[in-house]
Amino acid sequence: MHLLRDALPRSHRRPNLRPAITLIGVGNPWRRDDGVGWAVAAAANRRLGDAVVVIETDGEPSRLIDAWVDTDLAVVVDAVCSGSEPGTIHVWRGEAEIARGRRSTGSHSLGLADAIALGRAVQRLPRELVVVGIEVQQTSRGDGLSSVVAEAVEHAAELINDIVTRWQAVDQPQAGSNATSSADPGSSE
Amino acid sequence: MNERPDSDRTITVAALARVEGEGAMHVVVRDGKVQQVQLRIYEPPRFFEAFLRGRAYTEPPDITARICGICPIAYQMSACNAIEAACGVTVDGPIADLRRLLYCGEWIESHTLHVYLLHAPDFLGYDGAIELATAHRDLVQRGLDLKKIGNQLVELIGGRAINPVNVRIGGFYKMPTEAELRAFAPRLELARDLALQTVQWVAGFDFPDHEWPGELAALRYPGEYPITRGRLVSTMGLDIGPEEFDQHIVEEHVEHSTALHARIVERGAYLLGPLARFALNYDELSTVARDAAAAAGLAPGERNPFRSIVVRAVEILYACDEALAIIDRYRQPDRPAVEVHPRAAVGFGWTEAPRGMLWHRYKLDEQGSILTARIVPPTSQNQAGIERDLFHFVEEHLDLDDDELRHRAEQVIRSYDPCISCATHFLDLTVDRT
Numbered sequence: 001m002h003l004l005r006d007a008l009p010r011s012h013r014r015p016n017l018r019p020a021i022t023l024i025g026v027g028n029p030w031r032r033d034d035g036v037g038w039a040v041a042a043a044a045n046r047r048l049g050d051a052v053v054v055i056e057t058d059g060e061p062s063r064l065i066d067a068w069v070d071t072d073l074a075v076v077v078d079a080v081c082s083g084s085e086p087g088t089i090h091v092w093r094g095e096a097e098i099a100r101g102r103r104s105t106g107s108h109s110l111g112l113a114d115a116i117a118l119g120r121a122v123q124r125l126p127r128e129l130v131v132v133g134i135e136v137q138q139t140s141r142g143d144g145l146s147s148v149v150a151e152a153v154e155h156a157a158e159l160i161n162d163i164v165t166r167w168q169a170v171d172q173p174q175a176g177s178n179a180t181s182s183a184d185p186g187s188s189e
Numbered sequence: 190m191n192e193r194p195d196s197d198r199t200i201t202v203a204a205l206a207r208v209e210g211e212g213a214m215h216v217v218v219r220d221g222k223v224q225q226v227q228l229r230i231y232e233p234p235r236f237f238e239a240f241l242r243g244r245a246y247t248e249p250p251d252i253t254a255r256i257c258g259i260c261p262i263a264y265q266m267s268a269c270n271a272i273e274a275a276c277g278v279t280v281d282g283p284i285a286d287l288r289r290l291l292y293c294g295e296w297i298e299s300h301t302l303h304v305y306l307l308h309a310p311d312f313l314g315y316d317g318a319i320e321l322a323t324a325h326r327d328l329v330q331r332g333l334d335l336k337k338i339g340n341q342l343v344e345l346i347g348g349r350a351i352n353p354v355n356v357r358i359g360g361f362y363k364m365p366t367e368a369e370l371r372a373f374a375p376r377l378e379l380a381r382d383l384a385l386q387t388v389q390w391v392a393g394f395d396f397p398d399h400e401w402p403g404e405l406a407a408l409r410y411p412g413e414y415p416i417t418r419g420r421l422v423s424t425m426g427l428d429i430g431p432e433e434f435d436q437h438i439v440e441e442h443v444e445h446s447t448a449l450h451a452r453i454v455e456r457g458a459y460l461l462g463p464l465a466r467f468a469l470n471y472d473e474l475s476t477v478a479r480d481a482a483a484a485a486g487l488a489p490g491e492r493n494p495f496r497s498i499v500v501r502a503v504e505i506l507y508a509c510d511e512a513l514a515i516i517d518r519y520r521q522p523d524r525p526a527v528e529v530h531p532r533a534a535v536g537f538g539w540t541e542a543p544r545g546m547l548w549h550r551y552k553l554d555e556q557g558s559i560l561t562a563r564i565v566p567p568t569s570q571n572q573a574g575i576e577r578d579l580f581h582f583v584e585e586h587l588d589l590d591d592d593e594l595r596h597r598a599e600q601v602i603r604s605y606d607p608c609i610s611c612a613t614h615f616l617d618l619t620v621d622r623t
Contacts, residue, residue: 030255058258058351061318062302062336114319118306121322122330141236 021052022071026059026078033136037077043157061115074126080133087152088135196221226580246557262295263542271549275536283522284360291346293512297339299543300501305332312394338380360526381509388502392485400492405465414473431537451570458573461545463500478507494604531557
């Protein structure tokens with residue numbers, strides 16, 4: 001409704017301030033569980049409010065780069081298909097770990113790992129990058145999450161809330177990265 | 190007769206790279222002759238048509254926008270045209286202008302994505318955009334900057350960059366002010382400069398000698414380069430309105446694909462998209478775009494699909510130029526939309542998506558519930574033409590070994606910028622010459 005009443009966007013960027021934290025939901029809600037990234041971003045936004053800029057995207061690399069360029073902390077939430085139990089929440093930090101750990105369910109030929117590699121090549125990466133992945137069960141056409149994935153949404157949102165809160169408390173990107181390393185008791189790496 | 194020991198062979202590409210969506214190609218060569226070329230598409234494409242049945246006439250712009258993350262505006266605009274036609278409403282003036290402006294944003298972002306990240310690596314000897322960006326950071330940064338301005342234009346008018354929410358039947362939920370649009374003009378002026386540099390850059394690539402020998406079709410509307418309206422005309426004399434689509438174009442099921450193959454009755458495969466638009470509407474380009482095309486060596490008779498990258502760059506330039514012209518004449522109207530009341534009727538609409546004409550048809554009851562919906566995207570219309578072109582290309586290049594032939598055949602497919610996500614979803618290339 002907000003979007004309908006105020007459809008023309010305000011700038012995502014606060015004037016003269018570096019946007020500190022961007023939460024990026026990746027996915028396609030019309031591919032069932034592939035919509036979990038958007039759902040988690042919305043749930044985390046309800047907890048974090050104005051503390052973060054929330055962007056929904058389909059994961060196309062140039063849009064991801066636009067979303068995280070010039071940010072201090074970018075948290076990307078996406079659907080993952082790695083063979084773990086559906087609903088499992090994964091957390092990866094830093095380029096190398098993300099490149100090793102994540103397989104996207106995205107249907108396009110360029111995915112998150114490509115966006116990170118491309119971002120590095122053009123020197124447009126966030127200062128710190130965290131990826132939260134939720135293991136999916138089904139990505140056929142249609143809307144609505146499967147129940148086991150839906151149950152993981154609030155857990156993942158709470159996890160992101162912890163990551164962001166700890167990062168804010170430290171208020172320093174490098175230290176924040178270390179401080180969040182144990183913030184995910186329910187996650188698998 | 191080819192005397193090579195491998196005159197029978199099969200070449201397969203299981204997952205085509207740098208195309209939108211996933212698909213496969215399979216080529217069979219027997220006794221040194223190409224026997225079969227298939228672009229394989231597996232998944233039923235008709236989910237959205239079924240999903241639309243029973244929905245309100247106001248819903249197709251929002252629902253169909255989700256078919257494709259790359260060209261949602263095309264789906265919204267074709268849906269609006271078709272529903273409004275069913276309801277007997279014509280939208281013109283500033284609302285129509287704003288629709289065209291929004292569509293310019295989509296052309297800029299979609300074409301720039303293809304030119305820089307998907308297609309240019311083929312001509313420069315890189316495996317992909319990341320390798321290109323590593324070697325030529327400034328070039329790819331330019332592409333990302335240009336695309337970003339397209340994204341921002343879609344966001345400014347559409348409400349957000351993907352699945353835009355500001356479009357509705359009859360117009361928009363909210364119109365921007367003149368000041369908001371004028372404030373955006375400097376970015377479009379920068380985009381126009383970047384687009385001109387892009388035309389000059391891609392014009393310098395080496396292009397293989399190759400020609401599409403068949404029919405090209407595109408919309409045409411007097412006084413406009415076609416984006417949001419027109420009649421479908423072709424290089425072989427077709428000239429029809431959207432309500433005549435079914436009488437002149439048939440869709441057929443083929444075993445190896447769940448996307449239907451389209452052909453023009455009594456003639457066969459045809460191609461839509463930038464090459465077709467350019468061939469049939471060269472005279473409607475803006476002076477800046479026409480001059481850039483001429484300097485790049487393009488003429489209306491251009492038929493080399495590999496050179497479509499130059500045509501796309503010219504169309505990016507045109508879209509920037511046209512967007513600036515629209516902003517310059519824009520006056521915010523009193524109402525953001527015209528009233529559209531449902532009636533029991535059938536409506537047809539089409540527009541020029543970045544990849545070519547996208548056709549919608551809706552049948553409504555008197556309350557405005559959708560009884561049936563049909564959507565024919567450009568990639569499924571182009572699929573038979575791409576196969577035909579691939580057949581000739583492989584025939585001309587059988588002297589190449591399998592790896593090189595596979596690589597070049599993928600390049601042919603990419604030159605058409607197929608959006609398999611639209612035609613269906615998952616596409617995988619096999620060449621069989623046992």
